[in-house]
Amino acid sequence: MLGATATYSHAEAIARQAFLALMWALSYPGRVRQLPPSRFDEDDFMLFGRALLDPETSYFCPDGSLAARLARHGAKSRSVASAAYVFLPRLDEAALALVSEVRLGTHALPDEGATLIVGCDLDAADAPEIVCSGPGIEGQVRVRIGSVPLAFWELRRQMIRYPLGFDAFFVHRGRVVGFPRTTQAEVA
Amino acid sequence: MSTVAELASSNRGYSYAFLDEFAKRELRRRILKAIAIPGYQVPYASRELPIARGWGTGGLQVTLALVGPDDVVKVIDQGADDSVNAANLRRFIARMAGADTTTDASRATLIQSRHRIPEERLQEHQTLVLQVPDPEPLRSVEHDISKARLMHAEADYGLLWLSLYEQLVRYRRVTLGASYPCLVHHRYVMSPSPIPRWDVPKLHQSAHLTLLSAGREKRLYAVPPYTDVRPLEFADVPFRVEDQRGWMCYRTGLQNKFMNELPQTGGGAIYEISDTGFVEKVLRKVPDREAAGSTPAQAAVGATYYDDEGRFYIDGYLR
Numbered sequence: 001m002l003g004a005t006a007t008y009s010h011a012e013a014i015a016r017q018a019f020l021a022l023m024w025a026l027s028y029p030g031r032v033r034q035l036p037p038s039r040f041d042e043d044d045f046m047l048f049g050r051a052l053l054d055p056e057t058s059y060f061c062p063d064g065s066l067a068a069r070l071a072r073h074g075a076k077s078r079s080v081a082s083a084a085y086v087f088l089p090r091l092d093e094a095a096l097a098l099v100s101e102v103r104l105g106t107h108a109l110p111d112e113g114a115t116l117i118v119g120c121d122l123d124a125a126d127a128p129e130i131v132c133s134g135p136g137i138e139g140q141v142r143v144r145i146g147s148v149p150l151a152f153w154e155l156r157r158q159m160i161r162y163p164l165g166f167d168a169f170f171v172h173r174g175r176v177v178g179f180p181r182t183t184q185a186e187v188a
Numbered sequence: 189m190s191t192v193a194e195l196a197s198s199n200r201g202y203s204y205a206f207l208d209e210f211a212k213r214e215l216r217r218r219i220l221k222a223i224a225i226p227g228y229q230v231p232y233a234s235r236e237l238p239i240a241r242g243w244g245t246g247g248l249q250v251t252l253a254l255v256g257p258d259d260v261v262k263v264i265d266q267g268a269d270d271s272v273n274a275a276n277l278r279r280f281i282a283r284m285a286g287a288d289t290t291t292d293a294s295r296a297t298l299i300q301s302r303h304r305i306p307e308e309r310l311q312e313h314q315t316l317v318l319q320v321p322d323p324e325p326l327r328s329v330e331h332d333i334s335k336a337r338l339m340h341a342e343a344d345y346g347l348l349w350l351s352l353y354e355q356l357v358r359y360r361r362v363t364l365g366a367s368y369p370c371l372v373h374h375r376y377v378m379s380p381s382p383i384p385r386w387d388v389p390k391l392h393q394s395a396h397l398t399l400l401s402a403g404r405e406k407r408l409y410a411v412p413p414y415t416d417v418r419p420l421e422f423a424d425v426p427f428r429v430e431d432q433r434g435w436m437c438y439r440t441g442l443q444n445k446f447m448n449e450l451p452q453t454g455g456g457a458i459y460e461i462s463d464t465g466f467v468e469k470v471l472r473k474v475p476d477r478e479a480a481g482s483t484p485a486q487a488a489v490g491a492t493y494y495d496d497e498g499r500f501y502i503d504g505y506l507r
Contacts, residue, residue, distance in 0.1 A: 006204045006284055008257055015209070016256050019216045023254075024313065026223045027397045027412050052220075054213050107341035111221040111230050135226055135373055135415040138393075163375060167224045180224035182373060182412075 011050075014038050018051035025169060025178030030132035030141035032122060035174045044171040045087055048117050049073045052085060061087040062098060084112075086166075089119040091148050099155060102166050110163035113181065121146030122172040129188040136180070142188065143177055145170050153187055205252040206284040211235050215253035215408075219399060222410035227372030228340070229323050229407040237403075244277055244302060245403030247319035251300045254315060257286040262296035267304040267446070267462030274302070291465040294490045303366065305387040307445050307466045308490040309501065310396035312413065318381040320402040323409065325369040325379040345377050345420075352420060362425070371418045378409055380417075386429045386446045389500055390493050391417040426507040433498065435459040440470045444498035466492075 017036035053073035060083035061067035105113035124146020165181030265274035293306035329347035366382035401408040421427040
């Protein structure tokens with residue numbers, strides 16, 4: 001029955017494996033997880049788009065080229081203040097200003113808080129260590145996330161008033177680290 | 189003139205894992221938010237399935253959104269792998285996803301369960317999907333669901349505490365059995381689904397991920413790994429699990445595991461461990477049994493949440 005009716009296509013496999021990487025990244029914050037390789041000439045951000053975007057949801061991306069490619073998934077392009085998914089390939093000063101505008105949900109609907117997908121450098125040995133604690137973490141975990149200004153962590157701390165807040169994924173060369181709003185992150 | 193057969197679209201078969209891409213993607217987005225906000229009930233568009241609502245459609249949808257051919261799936265119903273409901277769900281999942289199946293909790297990557305958590309401790313990167321008939325822990329004190337949502341938003345759980353206090357005044361004990369309300373990550377009160385009180389502590393600081401889903405109510409929520417889950421209790425009236433001291437499983441001779449009570453003709457009762465997969469493993473290990481020598485490389489029985497003396501594995505959690 002299975003062979004004739006339910007094919008586990010490559011597209012299906014990539015979408016599922018990308019989702020599982022995100023699910024485990026969010027379940028065990030601060031741990032680096034591998035994203036699946038894609039045969040579709042997709043970068044990490046497009047892989048996120050494949051796993052999460054469709055006409056039922058919305059996104060924002062300040063990078064015109066990436067925004068155009070993400071549009072292929074059919075999601076609605078919205079302002080940073082109203083988008084469900086905010087793609088930030090680089091977290092420079094301009095992008096940091098955008099972070100301060102993302103939606104944080106309401107007490108009635110905290111799940112409306114945005115999800116950020118942020119480009120970073122997970123190989124930067126000189127990046128400051130981020131000490132993480134909270135759900136999904138047994139004690140503490142330390143991770144170095146380069147190309148993310150220290151101001152981001154302070155801004156995040158100020159913006160998250162649990163359960164209100166945003167959730168973030170940091171991506172770099174096929175790897176991802178999750179930071180749900182429950183994670184307390186301190187710069188060591 | 190066209191016939192109905194000609195007008196109808198050709199049979200293209202099912203989507204992988206039955207649900208279409210949009211349904212799976214929506215469920216996956218919701219699961220991520222549920223993990224990010226432990227215990228908060230995330231609404232989702234519960235789809236129709238070839239089983240009736242109330243028979244595990246919530247759990248099944250979550251399982252179908254996660255499952256792949258590399259998964260090993262275990263389905264249990266009140267602890268039993270061989271009940272009609274569990275057997276049918278397991279067969280459906282295996283057919284739709286090409287996944288392997290097992291009765292061994294330690295071997296499973298994905299466990300869908302109705303009303304029990306296995307006796308063996310689950311490990312990191314295992315996912316437990318609990319079927320939930322009623323996700324709303326405030327239902328007994330607030331029938332208006334809109335008001336209940338507002339109470340969750342304001343963390344207003346006074347009425348729930350009052351109902352527990354009233355039970356103490358009236359019956360000298362908390363009379364709640366299954367679905368004992370728990371505070372998750374110090375913020376949301378959730379229903380752990382109708383698992384017995386025996387299983388509630390297993391959710392606290394667990395290594396595995398727990399997803400709970402109610403298909404009829406269109407709500408799902410999560411307990412991420414290593415998250416605080418505390419049953420509501422008063423400082424001077426601690427939470428208690430079911431008292432089954434002295435009960436011995438007639439099949440394994442073990443005590444201090446959650447038991448089914450089997451009434452006997454003429455009065456009296458015998459007891460058996462509710463977790464049939466665990467019993468299976470224990471029986472395989474008994475050296476005198478003929479099967480033991482001929483069964484190749486059986487998995488060892490793993491550490492359990494409660495030891496043989498009935499002590500929970502996290503010191504101090506049960507007072």
